Amino acid sequence: MNTELPAALVAELSLLLGTDGWRTDAAARDANAQDNSWRRQLPLAVALPSTREQVQAIVRACRRHRVAVVARGAGTGTTGAAVPLQGSVVLSLARMARILEVRAGDRCAVVEPGVLNGDLQQVLAPHGLFWPPDPSSADICSIGGNLACNAGGPRAVKYGTSRDNVLGLVAVTGSGDLIRCGGAYTKDATGYDLTHLLVGSEGTLAIIVEATLKLTPLAVAQAGLRVLYRDADAAAQAVSRVMGQPVVPTRLEFMDARSLELLRRNGADVPDAGAMLLIEADGDHDTLPYLLQALANAAEGEGMIALDVAMEGAAREKLWAARKALSPALRSIAPGKINEDVVVPVSRIPELVRGVQALAAEFDLTIVTFGHAGNGNLHVNILYHPDDADENARAQAALPRIFALTLALEGTLSGEHGIGLAKRDFMAQAFTPETLAAMRAIKAALDPDGILNPGKVLPGPD
Template sequence: MTPALPTAFVATLHALLGEDGWRTDDRALEAHAQDNSWRHTLPAGVAFPRDREQVVALVRACREHRIALVARGAGTGTTGAAVPMEGSIVLSFARMNRILAIQPGDRCAVVEPGVLNGDLQQALMPHGLFWPPDPSSAEICSIGGNLACNAGGPRAVKYGTSRDNVLGLVAVTGAGELITCGGPYTKDATGYDLTHLLVGSEGTLALIVEATLKLTPLPVTQAGLRVLYRDADAAAQAVSRLMAQPVVPTRLEFMDAGSLELLRRNGADVPEAGAMLLVEADGDHDTLPYLLQALAAAAEGDGLIALDVAMEGSARETLWAARKALSPALRSIAPGKINEDVVVPVSRIPALVAGVQALSAEFGLPIVTFGHAGNGNLHVNILYHPDDAGENARAHAALPRVFALTLALGGTLSGEHGIGLAKRDFMAQAFTPATLAAMRAIKGALDPEGILNPGKVLPPV
């Protein structure tokens, strides 16, 4: 049973937010009890502020009464970062969903955190602009959530992640203070870079209430390559070649044999192969053929089976629709899935792929690997039946081995999903005690009472 909140605190929130802005009914609590990690804890209440002033007052009330506060966007995250803890309240940014300004001359947009990525892209199209981050949930995920976990997506290989595409923020610290950092400019050597510190902090340092986003002109045209290889190692070696030459692909996706089998099982027209790369370039009509030629030359090499070009239109869309269908289709192999988005230097992708294949054989479980190879960011999916005690145990025993392999290759625990609860306890393996101490010092400075999303990101001392 959820602990009761202090009467004075509840009265403050009722007065601040009104009946429709502060809810404790079962329907509201259940709707905000989990994210896409499927972890589940009922909050003690859900707040729906309409503006930054209400967020400031809400944080100050939580600080006064020592009530933990968990910010939430659309709930599409996979690490448990938006899952409340017992006795905490959830702050939903669903009502702070306005696009405040689109400034084509400055190539930026000013938005509230509840704006959906897909809605922003639609609003930018008439201006010939887009915001580059494109996670698989782009149509339904929020900008605030993208910033909180530093979301990326396939386009990140050329255009960068959320952190690379934000210019400034307005945020409320755990002390209830409104801070402003950055602005509608691309160069800034003034003081500490708080903007990029807050992006990726998963709501543990401050709550973003406004963001100035860096926009990019829409490309004139795009085209892609589908490249099939004898085995995963040959494809991984090709990734290293592709990223070592001057033309930067817009997207560079890797899929292993298990991924291809799954695509065929779900009706996609994918030939038999040991692995596949999807490579895309964008540009204008004059330069694009030369870009594709350079990428095709780099993709050729030992183990190549076939290389096909898909220009604009249905052929190209079919390729990417197949890639997007992969993650949900995994549950047709097994109902249980541990999906970790580890990152290694691009040159170490062959070793990561080989190591994951060895773990699959060692633990007797299917492990399907695909992802954003151009950034060294691969999604390692350990598949198992949760009701099979042996498979369950082996899957969870394999997980730390995946992380150990990644770190041994000079990599890191996450490229775009974040840490949340899922990877928190592995942070001590990824960072030295002194580095973690510095992170805790920053947390203490911005959130002195530890009320913002406690228990996430940083491991227990």
Template sequence: MTELPAVLADELRTLLGPGGLLVDESERLVYGYDNSRRQGLPLAVALPTDAAQVQALVGLCRDHGLPLVARGRGTNTTGATVPGEDALVVSFERMDQVLAIRPGDRVAVVQPGLLNGDLQAALAPHGLFWPPDPTSANFSTIGGNLACNAGGPRAVKYGATRDNVLALKAVTGAGALVEFGAATTKGASGYDLSRLLIGSEGTLALIVEATLKLTPLAPQRLALRAIYADVEAAAAAVARLMAQPVTPSMLEFMDGDCVRLARDVGGAELPADAGALLMIEADGDEAVLDAAVAALRQAAGGEGCLSVEAAPDEAARTRLWAARKALSPALRTLAPGKINEDVVVPVSRLPALVAAVRTAAGLHALPIVCFGHAGNGNLHVNILYDPADADQARRADAALETIFDTVIALGGQVSGEHGIGLVKRELLARSLDQATLGLMRAIKSQFDPAGILNPGKVLPASPEGQP
């Protein structure tokens, strides 16, 4: 299919109203890429305004055999929202409302196109927040966070997206409007299908409404900065921190190169001889905060720890976290290209993963820089290389394979929060057995019998060649 059939285009224009269907190439280009740096040109872009329109357009596309790709703001890094050239993009930017905030129930009901940052601003006057806080929070949508099961620094204490959603409304690939869950924190009524949709990257259904579980803002917080002689000492400290009773509200890891970037590029005040750093934060009432910080400080100390200091003021704390969030783009000052992976292992095995990454860097003669959400065992492993150098590109791919093999051997997963999308699709065949993949394909066929929702994403091809 090289262009949208005229009959379908007319039906979609009638359904979506003025400005609801984009067909000019210049407009379509904007919706054809994401942060994976991959790109496709969709046949058209639909901009629905309510669930009824979503349900109707899915029905039309099913009848015409036209693939659909749901899109928030395209901040994901795995190609999950890159359309094929025969696809219709469904952008939820006009479904961006907070439908309700109910402080007594600690819930918010929202549409999928709402920005995470806008939700947090709406919740702040109520003394509440929604825990998922990816680096892209100011630009990413709630629907995108749901699609990828986004996490962020606060996930170590408060959980990722899947842990903070109570109910969903969605449109399946068969065109049915379904509702899962309820606005209660307890429930034992049938299968928990809302958690199944979260992280499915638009391959099972299009989420049109979400009831989110909210958390009260802690009255106080305090940040610790722990400096280590090397990454092995810092990784060992992470295991100690997560083995004791006090759960930090954030626990972030930086290796020596990241510390230098945070200092030289991000403006953080950090010592020049730091081999690794942990950013540790505790939050809570004043009555318990001092004891919590003391426990975290003790666990952070140990062999290889050079210092553990509290941020002197809120401004210093803010600068440090801002430098942490700026790390990913700052890495491009070290090399023209990078492969950024978000692998995750059990926290107790984080030291083994860090050691394996250092070994891979030496084996393949390339710098590999690590930072991330250490309290969840989730590291962003960045392999730095020059894409124009064929030998470096080959060694970068080999290093990546070494790291994936290590992650799987350690009982981890190839994605902690970025998702699978297109980039990591075939990796699932290495990390999951065929029986499990077969069950996932069967679930996909129940939700999307015609296979029109985000085809070619997440699930690898079956041995028989079926999608």
């Protein structure tokens, strides 16, 4: 690995970007050394382009000198996808943060990658529109980052993930070429679907410099249900019933007993129960009561303890405030957290929940499970004390068993966090050698010298 950048590269990019756009000082390097996975590696420099032409020039220069380029948004990801490699340059897209166009009549917006999700939602609201992806970090995460890892959130059960809500992209390949795919239309049977290939590729195929996003009208009314169950299995069975009837909930969140205990410990008004579902519907004032009744009927069944309705206003906000408080509160149990976002078919959620509970007992660990049950996407949080060698070893041993369980249930490794470094080495278990070879061929076609975020997503050839 390079320990310093070639002088010719430094001279070229310094001239291109100026002193404020080409940073090699300790403060800039330190600020771009990690993401929310807490993995850390100092880059040799940070490039801050403000135009797509500058992105092209940076990639071309780094390619000539065989220097890795790691694209970065807001750094809220949890898998290490934005953590620089030793000897690499971070290409920060923070300055490319313009909302270029809101086309309300076409229900789309054209944005640069550095635009924050929360800022976009504020601009769209007066138009009666929103962009559906709503990860927990929505206020501070970037659109480019959302697209890079195919972010989702609670609303994905009805409205889909980032991949389902992007219409077109402009991106810079590993050769420094500018490619355009898709556009301001919702039907397209023209050629290969590069738009949806690039979404979720974590900056390993191309660097997104512009996105045309699919927008959705804001609902007139919303209401929620809080349903308590005797145990996690009863709640998981209810998820299958809810998703098996015609009304699609806007959100369907699962929380196990440890989640509820943690919420109570942190002051939330949550009754004692074995598990809880938060179910939300949206629509207009005339149809919403009927939608909510259909969801309530499906939620009822063996093991249900109580069902409460929260219409719009403080009661509904209180429900979701409890859910949002959960992830930060995990640190009060233990300082170490392995947070995985596995996915299984909805019908197999009961088996996943039972399997995770069995692993918690086998490894004598606290494992808190909650998440977007309507998509079969549960966040399995292994909590441990890193300074306890034995507990640390048990946590690390439990992780591959979680993945093995997921794959045995016909599931997949990630629903919205992506692969990055954290799950890269498990990809060989999730895909056949032939499938991985096809992925590597795509990588080689778009990034022939392998300079774009190398070492992420795909495991080594062995």
